[in-house]
Amino acid sequence: MTNKKPNLSDCVRNNIVQFILSHYKEGSLKLGTLTKAATQFGVHRRTITTIWTQAKEQMEMGLPVYLTNQKQGLVRQKHKLFDPELFKTIMLKRRSTIRRAAQALGVGKSTFWRWKQAKQIRTHSNAIKISLTSAQKLLRLQFCMQSIAVDTTINKFRFKSMAHIVHIDEKWPIYDSQGLCIFDGKIRMYPFIEQVPAQRSSVNRAAGTLETKAITSITREVMKDYMINRVVPDLKALWPLTEGTNIVIQQDNARPHFSDDDIQWRAVVSSDGFNIHLMQQPALSPDLNVNDLGWFRALQSIQEEEAPMNVDELVLAVLTSFQKLEPMKLNFVFLSLQSCMVEIMMQRGHNNYRLPHMKKQTLLREGALPEDLEVDNNLVSLCVDYYVDAGLNEAMLPVILELMKLEAEQV
Structure with missing residues (x-):
């Protein structure tokens, strides 16, 4: 016999009752019946006693004896289902962020995120990948490369402060x-x-x-x-x-x-x-401006909490939001700007890339958030070759000289 509490089926329970009743004569049980039942069905004697007690209660009430398993099964919490029609009724400004949309729907952020991961909701952006000319791509590339310099402490390129x-x-x-x-x-x-x-x-x-x-x-x-x-x-x-x-x-x-x-x-x-x-x-380059990269977006999410009704209230809400915005959020946006510059260099000036994510919150908690991002030396070399092939500009000479100096030191 085992000490583990059994989970007997209804059929087994009623077979045990029938076994006991077969030894039940003139209102009493034969001595040792419950022990025999425990041995017969391979369960503890206390289990037999409990089943027999339940059977006697039904008999005393004049009910036909029939036992069922009263043990509750595992009850899983039912996930809330996404209601697309309800979502459509929510004003756009009330679903501009996950937090605000979840509040409007009366659900938690994790529930809303699960719907998003299941692609029941998708992020909408009015950002348009604008077609760029070769000259515009070169200007974007030049803009990014002029923002880097050699870090002599590690002999690698890094974005300037x-x-x-x-x-x-x-x-x-x-x-x-x-x-x-x-x-x-x-x-x-x-x-x-x-x-x-x-x-x-x-x-x-x-x-x-x-x-x-x-x-x-x-x-x-x-x-x-x-x-x-x-x-x-x-x-x-x-x-x-x-x-x-x-x-x-x-x-x-x-x-x-x-x-x-x-x-x-x-x-x-x-x-x-x-x-x-x-x-x-550079022209047609909102990805090189912290306003468009996240500052206005972060500011708007705070400002919308005020729900202004006229111009005066809107101005006050924006100014209040400006004061509330944490400085570290602004640091995050500038790091995003440098991440975009790396992507632009990898695309040789094109804007055909997804906004990078570097888990800045996690890095901040771990004390590993960088002040400025490093740039791979090979990437700088490839961009210089690309720029030279397209036509050398004097503005690129400082970067080229630094690259040459760095390569000479590594030889």
Whole structure:
């Protein structure tokens, strides 16, 4: 006999009852019947006693004796099923992130992620792989390669520190030797709005009441005014002087942007001991701008929690979100920018690649998150060969000379 609690079928249980009843005479059992039953059916005597007790209870109630297995089986939690019709009724802004969509559906993030993994839900992106000309590919490749240099401590290529590069209103956070954030990388946010009097009366306000309106026409003069009178003064006031005063502001190729040679601009950015320059990112290259790579996306996910109803509330929500956004999230986006640069180099300037994932959260927890990414020496060599074959440009000479020097040291 075994000490393991048996899981007897209904048939076996009732056979045991019939065996016992065959020894049941005039309201009593013959001595040793339960022991014989235990031996006959290979179970412990306590099991026989329990079965006989249940049978007697039914007999006393005048019921026909029939025992069933009352042991509950393994009850598995049923997975919630995805309801596509319910999902369609949720507003787009409420399903812009996994967290928000899961909340809207009343399920956990893990459940929503399981639906996504099962391809019942797919991520929608309006990003379009734009067809690039050969010249545009070369400019993208050159832009990436100019961002790398030889790290003499390991004799390998590495991306140059981007601590001095400002993407208009974003900046990589700066930490001191003790790991304390001495500059969170956030300069300011500047809403393009104006106060205009209401043309007509309504239930909400009388005619002539000042209303906040978005500036719909962002001209070059408007952009220059914001940059000279808002961005640069704030940048100078917030910049940690321990990091030097040479700063590069990267802007995209939108028409309102102006040249770094503008006389009025140069007078402002060359004063107070600062040396600030503008840098243009390659055309048709949103993957080379931290705004498009994740900054706006991270900001939007926070801003949407505020659910603004008008322009004033929207401005307040965005500014509040800007303050709430953690500096480390901005670090992550700049590392994503360097990852994209590596992919662009591998594609020889093309944009036909998937956004890389390097598990930054995991690396951060393990204390292994890099400040800047390394670039494989062979990849740099292949890109240089590709660029030389296409037509050498003087802008690539520093990288070529560094590569030649590095190869000479390794021989």
